[in-house]
Amino acid sequence: MKTSINKKNTFTRELNVIVPWSSLESDFKKEFNAQKKKYKIPGFRPGKAPNSIVKKNIGPAIEANFAEISLNKFYQEALRDLEIVPINQAQVKKIDFKENSDLTFSVVFEVSPEFNLPTNYQKKIKIKIDQFEVSNDDVKQSLDELRVNQSKLESVDAAEMGHYLYADFQELDDSGIAIIGSRIENQYIKLGDGNFNKVLSKPFINKKVSDKVVVDLPYGDKKISKFEVSIKKIEKQILPELNDDFAKSVSKDLKNLNDLKSRLKDNIQSNLNSDYEKRLQNMIMDHFINATKIEVPISMQANFLENMVEEEKKKNSEKDINEKEFKDKMKPYAEKNIKWLFIRSKLIEAEGIKLEESDTDKFISNTIKNNKEQADEIKKYYDNDENKNNLQSNLITDKLFKLLVGYSNITINKKSTDELREKKNEK
Structure with missing residues (x-):
């Protein structure tokens, strides 16, 4: 031959x-x-x-x-x-x-594309990144959310801003006649919140149970629709008092309110740190993708996009999607992920990164130790070969990024989350 x-x-x-x-x-x-x-x-x-x-x-x-x-x-x-x-x-x-x-x-x-990693990449990774630190407002917001979760609703006679209405919504035509088949029953709304801002909520103030209110509301593809709202119930939210007893109700191992605040602060900072690590990894990925000349195999891109279409259909089963438009929109995302797949593989080979069986066992053991009540479920989950392979792939990736972070010249700009909130409010 x-x-x-x-x-x-x-x-x-x-x-x-x-x-x-x-x-x-x-x-x-x-x-x-x-x-x-x-x-x-x-x-x-x-x-x-x-x-x-x-x-x-x-x-x-x-x-x-x-x-x-x-x-x-x-x-x-x-x-x-x-x-x-x-x-x-x-x-x-x-x-x-x-x-x-x-x-x-x-x-x-x-075949897998031929390419070279950037020369002396160990000395060329420069990153500028924001790192956010928890603020008192973060803790206050978390406390407010906990109070809302443990709140109770109490029936009241007349509606005020901040009250909850339990009501039926009947759409009307221009002449005020009910549109058959366009009725939404048993809806909860909070006056002054979300879609029901203070302007839209104003007609409901001082209204009582059984009252009917005709209002113009944003609805569906139409800019504005006229609705007759039949009030069935009016409730006031009663929040628990913020004290040591409240802290103990959140978790038995908390002794007082200060303990709860400290735990919330630690949890929020932990989440911010995780977000920082993800953003840092993405910036390192982008550095290598931009610095590496690599072509994306046509078949891999087609398969990647086809899988994304199927996932999108599952998530939005009731909605038709334009496959061509969706694929065109997601093409840059597909290219980026495929490029990183090959770059990651070559970096792991170049750095001689290996995973020992003990690394996997240690991770599973620690996971069980920190989640004793789910021990059996965790063991069963990682007994599955696909799940265990995914874990091992993630652990190798963690080793790779730990190495790449060590190579990187990172300029950290520390900020409070208050600055982040201010920017969001400006938008």
């Missing part, structure tokens, strides 16, 4: 193969005789027709079938000999075979 490889680009290969008749003759005769036994023609018992008649009538079909079988066999053999690993299914560009002749074929497929 003779083989030759043509490089179309950094990831596309054309494999040309010539298999001599001497390597095919024995198998072809077996295939011919097998088909001859099955062949039926008037005037002859099955399998007894002369070779000349069999070749005349079904010879081309036997040759075509044998060529296809042989192509798969010698294609795999050529890949092993050349130590090539395709990343997609090969396309047959040419195949030629007749009895007593060589088998020749050409196939095109994609």
Whole structure:
């Protein structure tokens, strides 16, 4: 067997193969005789027709079938000999075979793209990043959320700003007639909050149960729709007092309100630190993606986008999506992720990063130790090979980023979350 490889680009290969008749003759005769036994023609018992008649009538079909079988066999053999690993299914560009002749074929497929990591990358990673620190307002906001979660609702006679209304909404046409099929029942709204801002809530102030209020509200694709709102219940939110007893109700191991505030502060800072780590990793990823000349294999991009479409359909099963527009929109995201997939792999190889079995066992043990009540579920989860493989991949990635962070020249701009809130309010 003779083989030759043509490089179309950094990831596309054309494999040309010539298999001599001497390597095919024995198998072809077996295939011919097998088909001859099955062949039926008037005037002859099955399998007894002369070779000349069999070749005349079904010879081309036997040759075509044998060529296809042989192509798969010698294609795999050529890949092993050349130590090539395709990343997609090969396309047959040419195949030629007749009895007593060589088998020749050409196939095109994609491989992992050829590229080089940036030279001296260990000394060229420069990052400027904001790092946020928890503020007193963060703690206050968390305390308010806890109080809301433990609040109670109490019925009142008349509605005020901040009260909850339990009501039915009937859409009306321009003449004030109810639109059949456009009624929304048993809805909870909070006056002065969310969609019901102070302006929209004003007509409901001082209204009572059984009152009906006609208002213009934003609805669906229409800018404004007229609704008749039938009030069924009015409730006031009663928040628990913020004291040591409240802290103990949140968690039995808290002794007083100061303990609760300290824990909330630590938890918020932990989340901010996690966010910082993710942003730092993304900036390092972007550095390598921008600094590395690498092409994205067409088949990988197509598969990535197709998977994204399927995921989007699952998330929005009731909504039709324009697949072409969605794929065009997500194409840069797909390219970025595929590029990083290859860069990550080459960095791990270049740095000689390996994962010991003890690393995996240690992580699982620590997870169980910190979540004793879910010990059985955690063991069962990581007994699954796919889940365990994903964990190992994540642990290797963690090792890689720890190394890359060590190489990086990082300029940290420390800020309070108050600054972050101010910017959001400005927008």
